Amino acid sequence: MENVQGKVFKFKDNVDTDVIIPARYLNTPDANELALHCMEDIDPNFVAEVQKNDIIIAGWNFGCGSSREHAPLAIKTAGVGCVIAKSFARIFYRNAINIGMPILECEEAADQIQAGDIVHVDFQTGLITDLTQNKSWQAQPFPEFIQKIIDAGGLMASVREKKQ
Amino acid sequence: MAMTMSQKILAAHAGLDEVKVGQLIEVDLDQVLGNDITTPVAIKEFDKAGFESVYDREKINIVLDHFVPNKDIKAAEQSAACRKFANRFNIKNFFDVGKMGIEHALLPELGIVTSGDCVIGADSHTCTYGALGAFSTGVGSTDMAYGMATGQAWFKVPAAIKVLLKGKLNEMVSGKDVILHLIGKIGVDGALYESLEFCGEGVASLSMDDRLCICNMAIEAGAKNGIFPVDEVTLAYLQDRAQRSPKIYEADEDAEYVQTIEIDLSALEPTVSYPHLPENTHLAKDSNAISIDQVVIGSCTNGRIEDMEAAYKVLKGKEVAPNVRVIIIPATMQIYKECIKRGYTEAFIDAGCVVSTPTCGPCLGGYMGILAQGERCISTTNRNFVGRMGHTSSEVYLASPYTAAASALTGYITDPREGK
Numbered sequence: 001m002e003n004v005q006g007k008v009f010k011f012k013d014n015v016d017t018d019v020i021i022p023a024r025y026l027n028t029p030d031a032n033e034l035a036l037h038c039m040e041d042i043d044p045n046f047v048a049e050v051q052k053n054d055i056i057i058a059g060w061n062f063g064c065g066s067s068r069e070h071a072p073l074a075i076k077t078a079g080v081g082c083v084i085a086k087s088f089a090r091i092f093y094r095n096a097i098n099i100g101m102p103i104l105e106c107e108e109a110a111d112q113i114q115a116g117d118i119v120h121v122d123f124q125t126g127l128i129t130d131l132t133q134n135k136s137w138q139a140q141p142f143p144e145f146i147q148k149i150i151d152a153g154g155l156m157a158s159v160r161e162k163k164q
Numbered sequence: 165m166a167m168t169m170s171q172k173i174l175a176a177h178a179g180l181d182e183v184k185v186g187q188l189i190e191v192d193l194d195q196v197l198g199n200d201i202t203t204p205v206a207i208k209e210f211d212k213a214g215f216e217s218v219y220d221r222e223k224i225n226i227v228l229d230h231f232v233p234n235k236d237i238k239a240a241e242q243s244a245a246c247r248k249f250a251n252r253f254n255i256k257n258f259f260d261v262g263k264m265g266i267e268h269a270l271l272p273e274l275g276i277v278t279s280g281d282c283v284i285g286a287d288s289h290t291c292t293y294g295a296l297g298a299f300s301t302g303v304g305s306t307d308m309a310y311g312m313a314t315g316q317a318w319f320k321v322p323a324a325i326k327v328l329l330k331g332k333l334n335e336m337v338s339g340k341d342v343i344l345h346l347i348g349k350i351g352v353d354g355a356l357y358e359s360l361e362f363c364g365e366g367v368a369s370l371s372m373d374d375r376l377c378i379c380n381m382a383i384e385a386g387a388k389n390g391i392f393p394v395d396e397v398t399l400a401y402l403q404d405r406a407q408r409s410p411k412i413y414e415a416d417e418d419a420e421y422v423q424t425i426e427i428d429l430s431a432l433e434p435t436v437s438y439p440h441l442p443e444n445t446h447l448a449k450d451s452n453a454i455s456i457d458q459v460v461i462g463s464c465t466n467g468r469i470e471d472m473e474a475a476y477k478v479l480k481g482k483e484v485a486p487n488v489r490v491i492i493i494p495a496t497m498q499i500y501k502e503c504i505k506r507g508y509t510e511a512f513i514d515a516g517c518v519v520s521t522p523t524c525g526p527c528l529g530g531y532m533g534i535l536a537q538g539e540r541c542i543s544t545t546n547r548n549f550v551g552r553m554g555h556t557s558s559e560v561y562l563a564s565p566y567t568a569a570a571s572a573l574t575g576y577i578t579d580p581r582e583g584k
Contacts, residue, residue, distance in 0.1 A: 014353075023201075023530055027231060027238035041550055061352060065288065065547055070201075072304075090357050091304060091383075098306035099306060159213050
């Protein structure tokens, strides 16, 4: 998995999939179209401001609610390089892995990293470094089999690799 | 090693004698489910991976229920994509307009899911079927695609919370009040990654519709699944309905639970979840100051016949308050027909309500009852997040059909026992 570095967008606890991608936009499975409305109901400026490899920091239970895979898909396609939260809702966690969207759990990092900070994430070691504050935190890296799924670009892409 | 009920079902479907909490397993699935929103994404994944067949055309369920009859051109395209896929693989359980119902009301009604099953669905409320004593959980579209192609899914074996039910519900208190009370107690991530296993002498008094409603909202506490033991109520429900014979699993007496929560059903009162989280619970009787613009009675949580009956009992011969829109949505065509036969539909219309054919529509702010800026709705649905039913400044209050119907008559949140 390639490491990422970017600017931080910070959110609170219980960010639900309805604010990540409101259901009024679920009339299409097109990831590029979904990405245009990512986080719209919680931060209307998000899509205009987010750059490739930027990082979302959030509190407990990120991605709670609906099973819509459109949620991690919208975040990934909007350019976000990693979501770091205190915890993730279970379907979101699963979906993120399945579509190849890197996520990490780290309570301390989620508390201390501020919006606008520049953060570097090393996926092999799980090391999260805030370059603005010059601080680091250790998250649990993904086990190898999950890293492979994300590397391949998601579960189905890894299935295709296996088949070939 | 002692196992919970969920662990036993998972072990059996993984071909193992026992499983331990945290263990990664691959299970064989009895049913795979998707709807008109999640299936198109699954089809894309299915095609991208180059699959050219499904594992079993009789074990895949595609239900068009979120945006049908199609709300706009894009929604119509999504339905068309599902229809094409269903035709291509001759999917047995494809439910189009006229045959469809809200998926989690429809599958149990038709006996497609039975006790002891292991089921995944690309819809978070797939946990509903735990009411039948099945292990059933919501997943995303990629898991659905993988499930359709291989008949399998991977899981991390969950720990469990034991919910010990005692006593009996009072009149006009229902399954919805039980689950809202529980979520209020443990929070929206109180059961994260865990099973909610309901048990105790209180179970026997709960109807199947109550149990389906309770398991339906297990996800709203973050749970992987909710599950009830199989008893006479379950077997009576499955009789003449189940398409396969039920398999009964029971938790070992010495199974380990992360915690035990006791709920005295007889002490519960009509409960309401205020915006913007289902855990934000209050009693209906303390909520009279909250005026409402709209009422929704329906959804995979509360669109079953007993829910319609509850609404009928309250609304029959009465008139809804001025300036309140009341939308009633029976969850399946069978329930819709039964409402007509029993005279509920006429009573609802006479009271000033609209009655729609089955759809998830307003629950997720799709269509059929979108809220304007600042409007408030009391709804029997399952989520009250920001913007869930419309404008980001609108508000959704979650409640039972009794409470929603009683509030429709007064125009403010009302304890259904007040007007009696």
